[in-house]
Amino acid sequence: MKIANKISLSFLAVALILVSAAGTTVYIIVKDNLQKSIYNDLATAVTSRANHIATYLKMLEISVGQLTKSDTLEDFLKIKDREDSRQNEVFQLAMRRLKRTKEANPSIFEFLLLDATGKVVVSSNESSIGADKSTDAFFLGGQKEAFIKDVYYSQSVKEPLMAVSVPFLDSHTGEFLGVLVARVRLNDLNNIVTNRTGLGKTGEIYIVNKYGFMITPSRFTEDAVLKQRVGTENVRRVRLHKGREHVLSEEEMANVFPDYRGQKVLGTHEFIPQMQWAVLAEINAKEAFAPLAELRRVFFLILFIAVNTAWLLGISIARFISKPLHRLHKGTEIIGSGNLDYKVGTDAKDEVGQLSRAFDAMTDNLKNTTTSIESLNKEVVQRKWAEMKLRESEEKYHSLFESSHDAIMILTSEKGFISGNPATLKLFGCKDEKEFTSLTPADLSPKYQPDGTVSSVKAQEMMKIAMEKGGHFFEWMYKRMDNTEFPATVLLTSTEIKDEKVLQATVRDITESKKAEKEMKEAVEMKVKFVSTASHELRTPLTAIKEGINLVHSEMTGPLNDNQKEFLGIAKRNVDRLARLINDILDFQKICAGRMTFNMKPASINEAVALVEETMRPLTKGKGLDFIIELDQAVPVVNFDKDKITQVLINLVNNAIKFTETGSIRITTSRHEDNIRVSIQDSGCGIKKEDIPRLFQEFEQLATADSDRKTGGTGLGLAISKKIIENHGGKIWAESDYGKGTTFYFELPSVLEAILCQIES
Amino acid sequence: MSDRILVIDDEKDLLRIVAFSLQTWGYEVITADNGQEGLNKISAEKPDLILLDASMPAMDGFQMLEQVRSNPEWQDIPVIMLTAHSDPKTIENALAYGIVEYITKPFDPMELRERIGNALSHSK
Numbered sequence: 018m019k020i021a022n023k024i025s026l027s028f029l030a031v032a033l034i035l036v037s038a039a040g041t042t043v044y045i046i047v048k049d050n051l052q053k054s055i056y057n058d059l060a061t062a063v064t065s066r067a068n069h070i071a072t073y074l075k076m077l078e079i080s081v082g083q084l085t086k087s088d089t090l091e092d093f094l095k096i097k098d099r100e101d102s103r104q105n106e107v108f109q110l111a112m113r114r115l116k117r118t119k120e121a122n123p124s125i126f127e128f129l130l131l132d133a134t135g136k137v138v139v140s141s142n143e144s145s146i147g148a149d150k151s152t153d154a155f156f157l158g159g160q161k162e163a164f165i166k167d168v169y170y171s172q173s174v175k176e177p178l179m180a181v182s183v184p185f186l187d188s189h190t191g192e193f194l195g196v197l198v199a200r201v202r203l204n205d206l207n208n209i210v211t212n213r214t215g216l217g218k219t220g221e222i223y224i225v226n227k228y229g230f231m232i233t234p235s236r237f238t239e240d241a242v243l244k245q246r247v248g249t250e251n252v253r254r255v256r257l258h259k260g261r262e263h264v265l266s267e268e269e270m271a272n273v274f275p276d277y278r279g280q281k282v283l284g285t286h287e288f289i290p291q292m293q294w295a296v297l298a299e300i301n302a303k304e305a306f307a308p309l310a311e312l313r314r315v316f317f318l319i320l321f322i323a324v325n326t327a328w329l330l331g332i333s334i335a336r337f338i339s340k341p342l343h344r345l346h347k348g349t350e351i352i353g354s355g356n357l358d359y360k361v362g363t364d365a366k367d368e369v370g371q372l373s374r375a376f377d378a379m380t381d382n383l384k385n386t387t388t389s390i391e392s393l394n395k396e397v398v399q400r401k402w403a404e405m406k407l408r409e410s411e412e413k414y415h416s417l418f419e420s421s422h423d424a425i426m427i428l429t430s431e432k433g434f435i436s437g438n439p440a441t442l443k444l445f446g447c448k449d450e451k452e453f454t455s456l457t458p459a460d461l462s463p464k465y466q467p468d469g470t471v472s473s474v475k476a477q478e479m480m481k482i483a484m485e486k487g488g489h490f491f492e493w494m495y496k497r498m499d500n501t502e503f504p505a506t507v508l509l510t511s512t513e514i515k516d517e518k519v520l521q522a523t524v525r526d527i528t529e530s531k532k533a534e535k536e537m538k539e540a541v542e543m544k545v546k547f548v549s550t551a552s553h554e555l556r557t558p559l560t561a562i563k564e565g566i567n568l569v570h571s572e573m574t575g576p577l578n579d580n581q582k583e584f585l586g587i588a589k590r591n592v593d594r595l596a597r598l599i600n601d602i603l604d605f606q607k608i609c610a611g612r613m614t615f616n617m618k619p620a621s622i623n624e625a626v627a628l629v630e631e632t633m634r635p636l637t638k639g640k641g642l643d644f645i646i647e648l649d650q651a652v653p654v655v656n657f658d659k660d661k662i663t664q665v666l667i668n669l670v671n672n673a674i675k676f677t678e679t680g681s682i683r684i685t686t687s688r689h690e691d692n693i694r695v696s697i698q699d700s701g702c703g704i705k706k707e708d709i710p711r712l713f714q715e716f717e718q719l720a721t722a723d724s725d726r727k728t729g730g731t732g733l734g735l736a737i738s739k740k741i742i743e744n745h746g747g748k749i750w751a752e753s754d755y756g757k758g759t760t761f762y763f764e765l766p767s768v769l770e771a772i773l774c775q776i777e778s
Numbered sequence: 779m780s781d782r783i784l785v786i787d788d789e790k791d792l793l794r795i796v797a798f799s800l801q802t803w804g805y806e807v808i809t810a811d812n813g814q815e816g817l818n819k820i821s822a823e824k825p826d827l828i829l830l831d832a833s834m835p836a837m838d839g840f841q842m843l844e845q846v847r848s849n850p851e852w853q854d855i856p857v858i859m860l861t862a863h864s865d866p867k868t869i870e871n872a873l874a875y876g877i878v879e880y881i882t883k884p885f886d887p888m889e890l891r892e893r894i895g896n897a898l899s900h901s902k
Contacts, residue, residue, distance in 0.1 A: 580798070587791040 020342065021335035028331030029324060036323040040316040048309050052283065055305045059285045062215055063298035066222050067287030069209045074291060077181045078163040080122070081199045085185045089114050090130060093139060094185060094194040108139065115141040124205045126171075126178055129198040130185070131156055138195070150198070155182035159196040167292060168203065168232040170243050177203055177232065177242050203242070207233050210296070219282075219301030225252055227293035237278060247297070250274035251284045255295035273302050341369040345376060357384035424524040426453075427514065430480045433457040435519065444526060446498040463496050483509035483520055495524070503528050545610040552603045559599065563592045601733035605715060608740040615658040615744055622686050622693050622765070623648045625659055629666040630684070636674050643681035652688050655767045661741045662765075665749075668734040669697040669761050677701035680758070692747070692764040699760075704753040712751055713739040738763075781898050782806040784825035786816035786842070787860065788834040796829065799887055805894075813837025817845060820852055827898055832861035832872070843875045856897040860885070 084090065093111040096104050115128040119141040130139040135151025150156045158164030159182025166180035182198040210222045210233040221236040225247045235241035250272055276282045276299050283306075284299035348361035357380055361373040418425055424441035428434045437453045445461055447453040458480075462472035472494075483489040488510040496502050508523040568574060570585040577585065607613040630646050637644040666684075673682045680700025687694050704712065715736035742749040746766045753759040783805045787793045790811060797807045808823050810816040813834055820828070828846070832839035839859055846852045858879040859872050869880050879893045 584795065584798070587794065591791060 019339070021332065021339045024335035024338065025328055025331035028327040028334070032323045032327030033320075036320045040320060044309070044312060044316060047312055048306070051306065051308055055283055055300065056285055058215055059220070059283070059298040059300060062220075063222060063285055063287045063296055066209055066212075066298070067289055067296045070206065070224070070294070070296060071289055071291070073205060073209060074165055074181075074289075077199070077201060078165065078183065081181045081183045081197055082163055084115075084118060084128070084199075085183050085197050086188070087114060088188075090139070090185070090197070091188060091194065094130070094132060095187075111139040112141075112143075115139060124202045126174065126200040126202050129200065130195060131198060132195040133193055135196075155180040155198045156196050158182060159198065160184050160193065165292060167226055168243065171200070179203065179206075203233070211236075216298070217300055217304050219304045220299065222296065222298045223247075224289075225255075225295045225297060231277075232294070235277075245277060247277045249276055249284075251276075251286050251297050251299065252295055255286045255288050255297075338369070341373060345369070345373050348373070348376065348380075352380055352383075357387060424522075426522050426524070427519050428458065428480075428522060429517075429519050430477060430484075441524070444497075444524065445495070461495055461497075463494055463502055466494050479507070479509060480520060484511050484518070487511050492527070493524075504531050541610070545606060545612070548606045549603065552599050552606070555599050556596070559592065559596055563589070563596065566592060598733070601737060605733055605737050605740070608737065608744065613744070615661060617656045617658055617745075619654050619656055620659045621654055622652055622657070622662070622695060623650070625663050625666060626684055626686060626695070629663060629670060632667065633670045633674070636671075637682060640674060640677070641679070642674065642677055645681055645683040647683065647685040649685075649687045652686050652693050653767050655693055655765055657745055657765055658741075662745075665738040665741050665763065666695070666697070668738050669763075672734065672761075673697055673699035673701065673759070676759070689764060691767045693767060694762060694764045696760050696762045698758065700758040703755040703757050704751065704759050705755050706753070709751055709753060713749070780804055780806050781826040782808065782823060783827045783829060783894070784808045784810065784816065784819055784823065785829045786810045786813065786819075786834075786839075787829075787831035788812060789831070792831075796890075799890070800829075800894075803891055803894075813839075813842040816842055820846065820855070825855065826901070827894060828855055828857045829894075830857055830859050832859050832868075840872065840875065843872075847875060854901065856901045858893060858897060 089107065089110045093104075093107045096107050111130065115130065119125045119128055125141075127140060127142040127145060129137050129145055129148075129150065131150055132138045135149060135153070135156045137145050137148045137150060140146050153166075155164060155166045158166065161184060163181070163183045166182065168177050168179045170176075171178045178200050180198055180200045182196050185194040185197050186192065187194055206224070210224060213220060213222070213236070216222070219236075223231055223233045223235060226232050229246050229248055229252060230243050231241045231245040231247055232243060235245060238245055251274065254272075272285075273281055273283050276284065281302040282299040283302050284297060286298070287296040288294070289296060345361055348359055351359045359380070360377050364370060418438045421438055421440055424438065424444040426434055426437040426441050434454045434456060437447075437450055441447075442450065442453055445453065447456075458476045459473040462476065464472060466472055466475055479489055479491060479493075488508065490506065490508050493505055493507045494502055495505050503526050505524045505526050510521050510523075512519060512521055566585055566589050569577070570582070570589055604613070626646060626648060630644065634644055670682065670684070677699040678701070682700075683696075683698040685696045685698070687696075713735045716732040739749050742763045742765070747764045749761070749763040751759055751761045783800055785793060785796050785800070785807060786809070787796070788811050793809050793811060797809050800807045808819050808825060810819045814837060816828075816830070819825070830839045830842065834842075839861070843857060843859070846855065846857065856879075858881060860881050860883060861868065861872075862883045872880050879897055881890060881893060
């Protein structure tokens with residue numbers, strides 16, 4: 018299980034426990050208090066009612082008792098005994114008295130005055146007179162003291178009644194005269210118990226008699242009096258404890274139990290010992306505990322919120338804790354896969370931060386250890402490799418030495434030759450190596466080298482250079498054993514053999530290549546000479562033709578007709594072209610053969626451009642082109658041949674004019690790094706990109722919109738320009754936007770380096 | 779009616795000279811100074827003979843000849859090619875294209891006249 022989940026769960030559990038415990042405690046306390054308070058209310062109500070009932074009963078007894086003090090009634094009882102003539106009169110008085118009393122007290126159903134035998138002698142109700150009540154409880158119970166007959170159902174009046182009987186004694190002798198009985202309706206009693214003040218919507222107080230029947234009305238059940246049996250916990254406790262309630266704890270007094278309807282109620286009770294009545298106060302548990310239900314809801318809401326908050330808090334704290342752990346974990350994986358440069362790098366101040374820093378430190382140590390082991394391993398491998406290479410190279414050297422076509426020899430300046438390979442022996446014509454090693458370098462050279470130096474002196478000098486520089490390459494004239502001489506190249510390299518500094522000489526006979534070189538040089542010279550001669554030879558007849566045509570064309574020899582004049586004009590134009598072509602060819606040849614002399618002098622490129630402008634302006638004007646000159650006055654003065662550069666400029670401007678029908682030609686000078694840059698921009702037909710590389714090749718006339726030949730070009734102008742610029746150590750190039758125009762650039766280096774054109778034809 | 783000759787050459791001086799010569803010799807002359815114009819003129823003027831310069835920019839004589847020969851209507855028009863190249867291989871190539879005559883520059887006007895006469899009489 019992930020730490021995050023563990024933490025979240027722990028939070029959840031803690032929250033659950035805390036909230037549950039707190040909730041339960043609060044609930045229990047509240048419930049307890051609530052129950053107590055309800056009970057107190059109930060208890061107060063029931064006690065007050067019970068007192069009220071007791072008082073009421075006492076009051077009944079007293080009020081009936083007071084009636085027994087009545088002289089009228091006493092008289093009547095006494096007269097009756099003696100068959101007095103006044104009997105009827107007294108009877109009437111007694112009747113009136115009882116009636117009056119009854120009327121004054123509406124809850125009194127009737128008064129009965131029984132004589133000592135239990136016979137009704139006077140009553141507020143005439144119809145009751147004469148009835149024998151000697152067996153009735155109120156007669157029997159009321160003979161000695163005041164007695165209250167429990168509620169009973171009166172068949173005659175069809176309603177529940179109770180009766181209060183008080184003994185009637187002679188006020189003088191105390192002799193038992195009879196019993197005064199008041200049959201009482203239950204209105205007052207009912208009024209007492211059905212006063213439901215403080216009992217809410219479901220609370221009720223009712224009385225259960227000793228037989229377990231309800232004697233006051235139920236709030237819920239119709240016609241319950243003397244019919245509804247009540248055998249609930251409440252009643253059971255009343256019977257059990259009778260008058261000893263006060264010793265019971267409150268918990269025992271107040272209880273939740275099912276009432277006579279089976280509904281759960283919270284109830285308490287009072288006992289009226291006189292009547293053995295139980296006064297019961299009950300309230301529906303549901304109503305009583307309604308605040309508890311509310312509390313429960315609030316509790317569950319709090320629980321829900323607490324759990325969620327705990328979960329969220331747990332998750333965020335878990336993230337907070339586990340994030341650096343994740344990084345650490347990722348770090349271990351990365352480092353585990355071999356990347357020791359990885360840093361976990363948390364700067365947290367807590368334990369995880371400490372751990373990650375310790376981890377990084379560990380990685381560093383590991384890396385250092387690994388690196389040192391690696392470098393050690395590497396060194397071992399390198400050494401082995403070097404040894405192997407050495408052995409290999411020794412073997413290779415040996416086989417090369419033996420089989421080489423080049424003569425390879427080992428020598429020192431002191432000891433002379435030490436060794437020579439088979440090719441060496443063959444080259445010099447030695448019989449064997451022994452003969453060769455007996456010779457000195459001087460023995461194998463003519464006395465003098467071609468430059469006139471003494472061979473032995475020069476040889477020492479060469480060896481010294483080779484020893485100092487580590488190597489030296491030069492040409493040498495050798496002498497074979499048969500005294501024939503041959504030129505050779507020598508590569509002297511200093512090396513060590515068995516801790517001794519030696520020289521290795523690789524000698525190559527260059528007789529053949531020298532010969533070939535010489536022949537080539539001669540051939541080139543011959544060709545140059547041929548072209549030069551041919552061109553010059555061509556010039557002679559050409560001059561004659563040209564002058565001849567000029568003569569006729571200028572009509573010095575007589576007048577010409579139009580056709581004659583036209584065709585002579587054509588001839589003249591083409592002869593001029595031929596002359597130009599020959600000049601160009603000569604120039605090109607000269608420059609290629611390196612025979613063109615450059616008269617390099619410090620000069621101003623701006624002046625050269627100004628000169629060209631002057632020369633070319635009539636041509637641009639004639640074609641209606643703008644001729645724009647933009648000179649950078651800051652360009653430095655550099656060395657160049659003014660005539661040649663002017664030639665290049667004229668050639669480029671000429672080309673521009675030739676290929677531009679409308680627009681402008683612009684010459685710009687500028688400084689570009691160390692170079693002077695000149696650009697000639699036209700708004701002409703442009704050059705296709707693929708044609709640009711061929712521009713500077715000799716005799717290339719590009720298939721542009723118009724033929725070059727039409728314009729009288731020789732196809733050599735750009736080739737010559739290129740040679741001239743290159744001879745100055747500069748460069749020339751072109752950029753073009755086909756159809757929009759071309760720009761030619763050339764640059765001259767401000768620090769001129771003489772680069773001579775060594776081009777073979 | 780005189781024969782109609784189309785002369786195609788990018789060298790205007792030469793074109794002028796040849797045209798003048800041909801007119802003098804009694805031919806009707808049409809000129810074009812590039813290959814494309816030449817093709818247009820063939821189509822428009824239906825020449826009896828074509829005098830074609832081999833080396834021209836953009837479309838050279840051989841490329842043009844290829845187009846002329848690939849058109850069935852023009853297949854039978856005799857072509858005389860003028861060229862500055864006298865290399866035998868070039869001549870051989872040119873003949874393979876089905877031209878009638880091949881004349882190298884510089885040429886003798888009389889030779890040209892004779893060749894043209896021959897070519898025209900052969901094609902009739």
